[in-house]
Amino acid sequence: MGRKGLRNNALGLFSSVVIGIASTAPAYSLAATLGLIVTAVGLQAPIVIMLSFLPMLLIAYAFRELNASNADCGTTFTWATRAFGPRTGWMGGWGIVVANVIVMASLAEIAGSYGFRLVGQDALAEDRLWTTVAGIVWIAVMTAVCYVGIEFSAAVQRWLLCLEAGMLVLFAVAALVKVYTDPPAGALHVSASWFNPFEVSSVQALTSGLLAGVFIYWGWDTAVSINEETVDSTRIPGRAAVLSTVLLLVLYALVATSAQAFAGVGSSGIGLGNPRDSDDVLSGLGEAVFGHHATGLVLTRLLILMVLTSALASTLTTILPLARTVFSMAVHKAVPARFARVHRRFLTPTWSTVGMGAVSVAFLVALTSFSGNVLADSIDSVGLAITFQYGLTGFACVRYHRRVLRRSTKDLVFKGVLPGLGGLIMFCLFCYAAYVYAAPGYGATSVDLPLLGPVGGVTFVGLGALLLGLLLMPVVTRGHTVALKLQRSLLPRRLPRHTAVDTAARYLPADSGSGVGGDWYDVIPLSGTRVGLVVGDVLGHGLRAAATMGRLRTGVRVLARLDLAPDELLSRLGDLAEQAVQEREAGRAQGHPGSPADATMGVTCLYAVYDPVSGECSLARAGESVLAVVEPRRGEAHFPRLPPGPPLGVAGVPYRSTEFRLPPGSLLALFTGGLLQATDGGDAGRAELSRVLAGNRDGRESLDELCDRAVTTLLPGPVDVDATLLLVRTRLLDRSRFAEWELSADPAAVATIRAAVGKQLGDWDLDELVFTTELVVSELVTNAIRYAGGPVRVRLIRDRTLICEVSDTGHTAPNLRHAATDDEGGRGLFIIAQMTHHWGTRYTPTGKTLWTEQDLPPPAGP
Incomplete structure (x- = not known):
């Protein structure tokens, strides 16, 4: 047939x-x-x-x-x-x-x-x-x-x-x-x-x-x-x-x-x-x-x-x-x-x-x-x-x-x-x-x-x-036009500039009304100069698929801001997809028409988190998502074996994260299956993509030019289904832009770290932020010593903001509350929230990290 x-x-x-x-x-x-x-x-x-x-x-x-x-x-x-x-x-x-x-x-x-x-x-x-x-x-x-x-x-x-x-x-x-x-x-x-x-x-x-x-x-x-x-x-x-x-x-x-x-x-x-x-x-x-x-x-x-x-x-x-x-x-x-x-x-x-x-x-x-x-x-x-x-x-x-x-x-x-x-x-x-x-x-x-x-x-x-x-x-043609407009409106208008990576992306919508679907990509700034990288593909086409894509993309961004590990993020996103299916089935049971093939079922997604301080990349996948990596010294593209995971909304084995270290200047290609649709098969398409990515070993082409060349080579003509390509070139944060200290669980260490932080900010010409930062560090280190014990690690990062991180071995995150007038405690985190631009908590394999961000003062005039 x-x-x-x-x-x-x-x-x-x-x-x-x-x-x-x-x-x-x-x-x-x-x-x-x-x-x-x-x-x-x-x-x-x-x-x-x-x-x-x-x-x-x-x-x-x-x-x-x-x-x-x-x-x-x-x-x-x-x-x-x-x-x-x-x-x-x-x-x-x-x-x-x-x-x-x-x-x-x-x-x-x-x-x-x-x-x-x-x-x-x-x-x-x-x-x-x-x-x-x-x-x-x-x-x-x-x-x-x-x-x-x-x-x-x-x-x-x-x-x-x-x-x-x-x-x-x-x-x-x-x-x-x-x-x-x-x-x-x-x-x-x-x-x-x-x-x-x-x-x-x-x-x-x-x-x-x-x-x-x-x-x-x-x-x-x-x-x-x-x-x-x-x-x-x-x-x-x-x-x-x-x-x-x-x-x-x-x-x-x-x-x-x-x-x-x-x-x-x-x-x-x-x-x-x-x-x-x-x-x-x-x-x-x-x-x-x-x-x-x-x-x-x-x-x-x-x-x-x-x-x-x-x-x-x-x-x-x-x-x-x-x-x-x-x-x-x-x-x-x-x-x-x-x-x-x-x-x-x-x-x-x-x-x-x-x-x-x-x-x-x-x-x-x-x-x-x-x-x-x-x-x-x-x-x-x-x-x-x-x-x-x-x-x-x-x-x-x-x-x-x-x-x-x-x-x-x-x-x-x-x-x-x-x-x-x-x-x-x-x-x-x-x-x-x-x-x-x-x-x-x-x-x-x-x-x-x-x-x-x-x-x-x-x-x-x-x-x-x-x-x-x-x-x-x-x-x-109204259906195709509306679906395409909705799809484009839900995608990033432009990718944010980031210290950790350079990025470029291309989205190619299908040329027929049956092809416009739910491909998406995203670059999400995370705490500690880390960055989240996402590429996904929703099953189905038309308005329903585009709307589903928008809902899932929003879900990824919200969950990513909670600093979840990739496997945990996909698990919760899968719960969101399953909940959407159940709501739709309930609607059909009440007599509302439904789609024979639900777009929320069978969503593929690849989520990665890159840390420019350590060079570590952690990622997990749902469905048959693929990642291509070109390391600068090898100059050849390879496709790392990723732990298998079921598509979102489909029962299966639990999601698992994997980690590997990326040398600075590494090139990552995250893409959906539509990018390989014009080739004879998946292996042939991956081989062709490898040749394109390896051809830029010297890095003379910008990522935008490389994106265009990859799309032109792999999809020389119009496309039947949507295709998405996200290219990422990694960087390591310069050693002069961050400082770390290891502290013992001794209350006397609070004064020591205050002095060290003040000296470091003076070296960075950020004297205006010394008082606030010393107060933040004192409060967070004191809480870590009092409630978690064990060694405490403090890190300052000078990026587009001043980032202060305090890590301990505890697994309980503090809650922001408003202390009453007769309370003797509970005001520390509230004061920190008022004096900083952002703050939050993320869990690590050994405990947790509390972080804050402060806006840098404007540069002095000439």
Whole structure:
């Protein structure tokens, strides 16, 4: 089963190429557009058809490169989302939906008409009601075929395409033979001028021809839309896309040249310029090419059958990418989640397939009700959606791979130049078409719009459908936008400067609505110039995960200020996570809706405390958190073995802390699993990260530059899930910035330490703090000797504040209380709290440490 539940390895290269070619409906496309191209450019129709192949080939390369980097059946929707963000991605997916729904109307119309002609009911073929009813039936049948399964659909396609290609080649050969043996009136010999684009009368005519020519190649990208059901999904679909366009070029050039040679470009009779047959040139040529004898009549019927099967095949392969695009959008939370359901037996998208079939039927009925010519208006309208979708894909390829374009000439050409050029051509065609189609006289239908007046029906349908997606965009992308804003607001705006470490961090949000989750990082100043380092990852995505992340990050900061050991902090944080789960379950029991996968369960977290005085680092982990360390002397990154611990909110073995000493200048990398998502596996990702970190052995790069290089190397393209990286370079506190004394449990030692402290502050030019500090030290040392006994250690640290620490062997922390007027004691700690900026207690393996912080006096002026 594939990544999204679709059937895996169902199709090979041949089946993918067949589906890619069949999606373009070669016979139907030629029948519907060859006359339009001839009308625009005359005898240069063959070269215009061949030139129309070039932008398609360029976009095919974009599909190939994007598919190799990220095989997702959402194609343009997924790639544009990861390249430009959810809003642009939504419009890319909407463009696919619009193009496929519109073209379904023309396919159903031609299938219904040719179905009646095949059985000799020409009168019904001209009746709009009956062709619409027949079209609805054909859409229903093809939707059922797609619903049954991709393998059955591919088998049907192989038979239909073989019949279609065989008849087209037979028609082309028979037409050329007659041209040079028994030419009809108006026949022309093939001339080199037909293949000279400079013979076209004007740039406007050339552009009109190219725009019509683009339509006949459209559809090959179905081979990529089914990538998750294809063998070797990162390579085979891309090859099939390129190969499909090349084979279409050969087929179209052959048929267009032979048809033009046989019928000429006149505006009467069987001439390709005859406006009566402009939307269906093959049916009129069939009898003329094959003759009136028995065999000729059979071949003529086969030609009609060929156009019918071509339309049916294209209907089938239009439903496939349409359903899979909507399916992928549902998986990524861009449309309602029910469209992501997969049939248990057939492993096909259920709601997406049936729903898009129903939408196509509704659009066919709506278009029939107001359009003067359903076939012509739908073909022209779909050109707008095609050029929009393909152009966006070309630009998305360039931006998606922007970080690797300088890696090699091959990457620059195939990931940058060719897709960018294809996108630019499609963009120009889109702008031209939108301008031309807006003329009231263009097409078979005109619509009178408020404020704008009469507008061509082609623009009303094609551009209007795209604008509808623009209006819907804020609604469907609101969840991703709100989740991302909440996530960013809960992360540190900037990391604090600290004596103990230099830090830099990067948070990369997922590019789709299904990926923004609860990754976080933090750097927390602790007592005694120590620092707490945190990286965590909340299970789940969206607003719930972001809110859970904010709650846990706040919990870590509160618990860290209590100076808890890493293992104890994670234990209490796990209790907080478990309590949140219990509250949510109680809410569900009272009838409140809940999430099927609770974001509070299964949180991974790595918490470390670094002491710059001793160089000791103590840490513990919850879940599969990983730490990378680069020691300056070794110059190689290694991953210390950390004691295992269960994810937060999940029962398991108790958390355990581990300690190791870090030489000054050591580099630590704390990161979430999302940082390694682009590599083939965890080991490969860690090896790549090791090379990046070890490459900065000399320390010439700043941590910000190293962060950027690590992210660029490990995540060269957009990301599926959040990724976080926190880089830390350690320092040892200079020996001149702290002083320590060891005292015996003797009351006489109080006077000694007062004198020593006063002398040290004088050496530091902090005479203003002597009185306060002596009072603090006297009170804390006296309490330690009176209530704890044993040796007492005093330490002064001059940092951004003056820190005073008194450590003893007692395990009972003093409580701040307000002494009554008649109490003889209890005022000491209250006085200390009033005279210092901060104070607190932390426990150590041998006892406890009481600490205070005083603000340093401002430096003296010049």
